[in-house]
Amino acid sequence: MTRTPSRRLLALALTVAIAAPAWAQTDVAPPPPSGPSTASSFVVGDIRVDGLQRIGAGTVFTYLPIERGDRIDQSRVGEAIRELYRTGFFEDVQIGRQGDILVVTVTERPAINKLTLTGNKDIQTEDLMKGLSEIGLSEGDTFDRLALDRVTQELTRQYNNRGKYNVEITPTVSRLDRNRVDVTIAVDEGKAAKIRHINIVGNELYEEEDVRAGWESAESNWLSWYRRDDQYSREKLDGDREKLQNFYLDRGHLDFSEDGIQVAISPDKRDMYITAGISEGEIYQVSGVEVSGDTILPKEQIEQRVFLREGQTFSRALLELSSDAIIATLSNIGYAFAQVNPIPEVDRENRTVAIDMQVVPGPRVNVRRVVFKGNTRTSDEVLRREMRQFEGSWYSQAAVDRSKVRLQRLGYFESGSVNVETEPVPGSNDEVDVVFNVTETTSGSFVFGLGYSQLSGITTSVQLSQNNFLGSGNRVSVEASRNSYLQRYAFSYLNPYFTDDGLSLGYNLWWREFDNSDFNTAQYSSTNAASQAVLGIPITEHDSFSLLFGIDRNEIFTFRGSTPDSIVNYIDAFNQRTFHAWRTEVGYARDTRNDFLQPTRGTYQRVSAEITLPGSTAEYYKLNYEFSKYWPITRALVLNTRAEIGYGDSYGSDVTRNICFNNPVQEDHDNDPETPPVWVPGADPSDPCDPSSPDFVDTVTASGLPFYENFYAGGTRSVRGFRDNTLGPREAAGNSTFLQPLGGSLKTVGSLEMYFPTLLDSPAARVSAFVDFGNVYSDLDAFEAKELRISAGVALMWRAPVGPISISYAYPLRKQDTVRGGSGDLIREGDEVERLQFTFGGAF
Incomplete structure (x- = not known):
């Protein structure tokens, strides 16, 4: 019985010790140990926010899940701190108590005053700024150190994909007044690693030079200064791997497989060595090609668009060309969403393949509107009269393509800036809007100045x-x-x-x-x-x-x-x-x-x-x-x-005329004092001049x-x-x-x-x-x-x-x-x- 009071005092002391950090205050002690209810909870009579500079108190109250009159405890306080941190506005959040006043003390994250990129050449500044903004790093935003670290990692990854493994990204943060910062990201791109050797293992039927024809990646050669094909890039290599597969599929190797590709880099990260292992497989012939499905047009007409014939060596390029030709034919009569699904039936024992080209025309589409975007100076009427695709008519891919070319040939837009989009009409499966996006260029000039040429x-x-x-x-x-x-x-x-x-x-x-x-x-x-x-x-x-x-x-x-x-x-x-x-x-x-x-x-x-x-x-x-x-x-x-x-x-x-010296006159070259005056024929009232005349000089002909x-x-x-x-x-x-x-x-x-x-x-x-x-x-x-x-x-x-x-x-x-x-x-x-x-x- 004598030990009970000491146990109670020990429990009370532990409660106070645990509660004190959660109720941190600078000028008020923790609540007195008058009982468990007053130590762990109280009713909020008022709320005060300290430490705000740019952010208004109303913003804090919007995110704070506590209001006056609420009874709060430690769990409510922890939830409130997490919610305020989640806003991304604050570096530090503390919640304390002063009597029945809940005191929220915050330290704001600084705002980004200026964001500067230096040293980047391989990636355009505009593209980088757009990417930084998507990550959450742009001028006017709240500065987040974690976002800056993500940017550094992402930039390093992008440059590595371009073969630049020596890239150095150095971010610098400069503190300014009024809780602002200037962020500078210095990029030292270094030099791209060069491909010193490419080796393909397993090609038995074809020379490696033929297999690699058309690759964007190549070993260093005398034209690499222009082509830059010896600069390693993961994107380029992925494209070359696809070309490798297409090379064999276009020659009938249906069982072709890539066994693996290894990329080695030298210790100084300057040289790359690429090795690709392949299995060529057998060559397959086409045993038959059939067109099925709803062809809309007569089946014989659609079959004329098929370039792959029975007895030929299989070629995926010809198969895709056939599919595209059928789709183009149907799209020209309104079936804008037509599809062709080639279904192969492979006979590995006889090394043959049969192709069933299933035509899915989809709904016939009508053009509801032709829309132009980007023409800030040129009126729609000027562009509309170049259209060969008309509103209210069936969609035609050929007419759309021709309209695009006619717009490009006007000379009002930047080269290659005319783009076309086909947008389905919401709520309708048989109507589309055709949108032409253009970027206008200078189509005229007012010049007051000087020009120079060697001639003039x-x-x-x-x-x-x-x-x-x-x-x-x-x-x-x-x-x-x-x-x-x-x-x-x-x-x-x-x-x-x-x-x-x-x-x-x-x-x-x-x-x-x-x-x-x-x-x-x-x-x-x-x-x-x-x-x-x-x-x-x-x-x-x-x-x-x-x-x-x-x-x-x-x-x-x-x-x-x-x-x-x-x-x-x-x-x-x-x-x-x-x-x-x-x-x-x-x-x-x-x-x-x-x-x-x-x-x-x-x-x-x-x-x-x-x-x-x-x-x-x-x-x-x-x-x-x-x-x-x-x-x-x-x-x-x-x-x-x-x-x-x-x-x-x-x-x-x-035209012929006789020249006579009839009343000759002296012609003086006033503009050239070094040229002496000469006598020239004068007016001849008796024209034509008689060649037998003593004044006759010559007969001239034009x-x-x-x-x-x-x-x-x-x-x-x-x-x-x-x-x-x-x-x-x-x-x-x-x-x-x-x-x-x-x-x-x-x-x-x-x-x-x-x-x-x-x-x-x-x-x-x-x-x-x-x-x-x-x-x-x-x-x-x-x-x-x-x-x-x-x-x-x-x-x-x-x-x-x-x-x-x-x-x-x-x-x-x-x-x-x-x-x-x-x-x-x-x-x-x-x-x-x-x-x-x-x-x-x-x-x-």
Whole structure:
């Protein structure tokens, strides 16, 4: 009995010792030991929150599962602490008691003031920021150290997947006032581990070189600097493993299996060694192919879409191609969700396989709406008129694909930015919405500034050009420009949809003053003015017909002794300097290119005939043919074959005139004091001049294509590596030995150009390697293939914000060299070579 009080005191002491930490207070002692009920629970008379800085007390009360009037105990307190921690707003939470007041003391987690990424090159900052935000690390969010640790681990994993095992991720947290932090994540990517050796074990029927053809992973080679195929990546290796399986399945090896793949890394984490073990298995033949299910169309028509035949070696590629062809056929008549389920029946004893292609058409789908997203400037009407898939009609995959190509060819959107989605209509299994997502690009410009090219020098210009004027799809251009040889003022307007059927109508007005003495051509000056109307008529989806009618006036100034005699004689034959022309042009074009700015497939052809109508001062015609075809070789290579042929001649009788010195006049070259004055024929009222007259000088004849309409070649837009306009016939003026380019009536130029779309990570720039060839001839009889000039080189084209930039470096492979006699006299002047050529502010 005497020991009972001590036991009670010991129990009471233990209760107080256990309760004290849970009721932590700074200025109030634990409740007095007046009994079990007061030590473990009490009724909350009020609640106070201490330690808040940015977060409002109302936010705490929202998450706190305790209210005034509640009786709480230790379990309720623990639950409250867990709930407040779960919000993620606080680093520390303590709950104490001051009388009947529940005191909640918190330490807030800081807010992220600024999040900075440095050193990342392989992964774009925008992509990383998006990933960080999904993890919970973004500016304005509450900072969580655990989230930062997860980010470090995730970034390390992503870089490891790209073969960069030496990557170092260093996060730095800087404390700021008002409970804020700046977070900096420094990335030292290091260098990707290179694949030194790939070995396939078990390939007995095929050479390893054939098995690995098309792999993205490859051993280091001389092209790895460009392809980067020697950089190890787990994603690339997974894709290559799939290609390995496809290689054997496409050759009938149904029992093919991959026994395992081993990836070894060197101690310095720089070199990778890959070994793949395989079992090829036997080759299977196709014993039969049957089409079953609801084919919708006649079964014979569907069977024509099957490319796998009885007796052939099995090929999964042909099987998939057959399935896709059947699905495409059905989707073009409204069955957007059609499926084909190939069911193989394998006979391993006879090494054969029978295929049952079950067709499941699904419901026939009607297009409820065609929707456009992303066109902030271009009106829906402009895009809708390019549609070949219409609302209220059956869904057609071919029409959707064609609509996408037509949008890409407008030139209003970034290359490859037109994407199509088919969205089922909620509550309906036979209706869909077709959504076109676009990203608009600059379709016009207002330029007041400078341009430069080696041909024209500095160009000052004011130009307003808009291919999508006010989002209407109309093209408007107003220009005033001046450079060393040209003053030009022009206005043009084109409405590509003058009628709803696609008939286009446009107008061109321009005036220019041209000084050829600075244009690498024969030295003469001209003043031109023209007014033209252009009509375009669509014939088919790819074909169009164009008609131009215009009136122009051309006033030409020549200078004896400076201008070649053939040009002066042409002017004298007409006995006037001003040429008027009623001009018409008929053209036909076929365009199947897939993109306006940077096509990767398709063909462009155009043939045109231009003629000045009877009654014009000079009567002539010009024929021109242009051809360009894009061949997609691989994802990283696109070949463009390009050619242009032009020919012109006069029609009707030649113009002939006798020249007599009748009242000769002195022509003084005021603009060139070093050139002495010369005597030129004066007006001859008795024209035609009598050849028997003592004043008779010469008979001049104007025939063929007028010199001011001649074709020219050489330079950035024809045969690169040769100075602009300098190829073809030349002629000296007077006693000068300097040969001036005349151009010619026959032009033949062409090019083979390989584009590297993925070399530069920019849709606005492209790099290419090219071979150009061509020349200009005086007429058809002068054509000789051995006179074609050839050059090869590389080029960079960039649609920069300040204007288009084109740079090329070409090396002439075939050119004409200068030949001199033993005494140093010039026998034949060579071509003018210009290897580095560039333009800034001109069109590509």
